[in-house]
Amino acid sequence: MIIDQETCIGCGECVFTCTVAAIRHGDDKAVIDRGLCVECGNCLRIADCPTGALRQDELTWPRIVRKYFSDNRQPWPEELRFSTGYGRGTDECKTNDRSGRFRRGQVGVMIEVGRPGVSTSFRDVEKILQALIKADIEFEEKTPLTALIKDKGKGLLRDEIRDERVLSCIIEAKIGTEDLEKILPMIRKAAAEIDTVFSLGLVTRLEEGPRSPLDPLFAKLGIEPRPNAKINLGLGRPIFEP
Amino acid sequence: MSHAAHRYGTVEELRRDYNILVKPYKALDDVDEHTREEAIRKTEAMAKIAYDAGAVNLGRRSGCIGRGDSFDDIMKWKSLQGFFAAFSDKEKLKKALKEYKERDYGISVVAGGLIEEIFAMCGEIGIKPHTILYSLGVWGKTDLLPSEDHLKITTLCGHHMISPAMIDHYVGQIRKGKITAEAASRKLAGPCVCGIFNTDRAASVLTRMAQK
Numbered sequence: 001m002i003i004d005q006e007t008c009i010g011c012g013e014c015v016f017t018c019t020v021a022a023i024r025h026g027d028d029k030a031v032i033d034r035g036l037c038v039e040c041g042n043c044l045r046i047a048d049c050p051t052g053a054l055r056q057d058e059l060t061w062p063r064i065v066r067k068y069f070s071d072n073r074q075p076w077p078e079e080l081r082f083s084t085g086y087g088r089g090t091d092e093c094k095t096n097d098r099s100g101r102f103r104r105g106q107v108g109v110m111i112e113v114g115r116p117g118v119s120t121s122f123r124d125v126e127k128i129l130q131a132l133i134k135a136d137i138e139f140e141e142k143t144p145l146t147a148l149i150k151d152k153g154k155g156l157l158r159d160e161i162r163d164e165r166v167l168s169c170i171i172e173a174k175i176g177t178e179d180l181e182k183i184l185p186m187i188r189k190a191a192a193e194i195d196t197v198f199s200l201g202l203v204t205r206l207e208e209g210p211r212s213p214l215d216p217l218f219a220k221l222g223i224e225p226r227p228n229a230k231i232n233l234g235l236g237r238p239i240f241e242p
Numbered sequence: 243m244s245h246a247a248h249r250y251g252t253v254e255e256l257r258r259d260y261n262i263l264v265k266p267y268k269a270l271d272d273v274d275e276h277t278r279e280e281a282i283r284k285t286e287a288m289a290k291i292a293y294d295a296g297a298v299n300l301g302r303r304s305g306c307i308g309r310g311d312s313f314d315d316i317m318k319w320k321s322l323q324g325f326f327a328a329f330s331d332k333e334k335l336k337k338a339l340k341e342y343k344e345r346d347y348g349i350s351v352v353a354g355g356l357i358e359e360i361f362a363m364c365g366e367i368g369i370k371p372h373t374i375l376y377s378l379g380v381w382g383k384t385d386l387l388p389s390e391d392h393l394k395i396t397t398l399c400g401h402h403m404i405s406p407a408m409i410d411h412y413v414g415q416i417r418k419g420k421i422t423a424e425a426a427s428r429k430l431a432g433p434c435v436c437g438i439f440n441t442d443r444a445a446s447v448l449t450r451m452a453q454k
Contacts, residue, residue, distance in 0.1 A: 016408050017407075018407065019403060072403075072436075094265045098350055116248065200380075201376060201377055225378055226377040230353070232374070233364065235349070
């Protein structure tokens with residue numbers, strides 16, 4: 001995104017729309033910090049720029065990665081499409097009753113780096129990937145992040161995108177339920193080494209009715225999940241049972 | 243939209259905030275024209291049920307009622323993307339879920355909200371929940387986060403399209419009497435086109451912030 005300094009009149013209509021506070025009032029005009037801007041497009045959709053000074057410039061690789069991850073209305077190009085085709089999302093538990101993406105005995109680890117609202121560079125995403133790689137976990141391939149991985153075995157991202165910033169990026173992996181005790185301290189250690197935040201989610205199949213196989217582990221590890229969650233109700237057909 | 247599991251708030255506040263996602267599964271629903279049309283027809287019927295049950299917001303990429311788009315216009319978009327809806331009253335959510343169960347559409351439904359309340363609801367209706375996504379909260383440099391009041395609104399959007407500065411802007415307008423909290427809430431729903439933003443809950447937080 002750019003703000004043309006010749007035509008901007010400094011009305012400030014765009015300043016408060018920025019999701020990452022990259023737009024500020026300069027001396028008498030609005031100024032955009034291109035390093036912080038994640039190209040989410042919110043300002044362009046919401047602000048009523050009276051002179052058209054606020055504009056989307058042509059984005060090329062690697063900067064366009066910002067838009068793919070941050071603007072959920074920006075489709076990924078076919079050759080880089082590993083998930084839903086839009087934004088940073090994955091199917092996670094949404095259709096698990098029909099897809100069997102997560103099965104009994106498995107735990108899905110969902111790390112949304114940069115959320116809520118702090119944003120992230122891919123350098124921090126890579127730090128978390130490298131922490132997890134030591135635990136021999138299985139990364140989910142059907143996520144937008146797959147398009148940026150250079151060396152899956154080493155947890156390395158493409159060199160040119162490391163300093164790009166996005167609103168958030170989801171790392172999704174699968175582990176055995178028995179490995180959760182080993183993984184959580186690694187995640188905690190990675191959390192101390194990054195310059196951003198992440199929301200941590202864990203996905204598991206429920207047993208008979210609402211019984212969760214993670215309840216005993218949570219109790220043992222002294223972890224209290226938040227009281228709210230996302231629950232796949234099992235209304236899909238045919239239902240995936242294993 | 244994994245973030246629907248991470249909506250921030252106290253238990254009392256969350257008692258008035260539930261959401262659903264109804265989503266076809268492309269591997270089974272995007273096989274041929276027949277499966278596609280069937281999944282779209284079922285999704286549309288399920289959206290109508292949520293709307294009639296009293297969802298406070300409902301939407302998809304084509305728009306959302308929370309910001310003033312009409313339900314009929316939103317549903318003109320024929321797509322396998324499914325839809326989202328937000329409820330402030332659990333009885334209204336229960337009414338929609340009960341009808342989904344009875345009609346047995348076979349499309350996946352995910353409900354977000356207080357675990358104990360959703361499980362109780364499932365028990366009453368006779369639904370056996372399949373999978374859960376727990377939130378273990380926010381980790382890392384949490385001193386970078388905005389205030390708790392801001393988070394109560396920004397986390398209502400699954401893609402974080404509502405900036406803390408936008409919230410402050412409307413809180414200032416409410417204080418000056420230029421806009422009501424309800425109208426400001428509808429403005430905030432604008433960037434969150436998916437329809438999962440709970441406008442009732444946002445209005446309540448905005449009112450409290452304006453009074454401070």
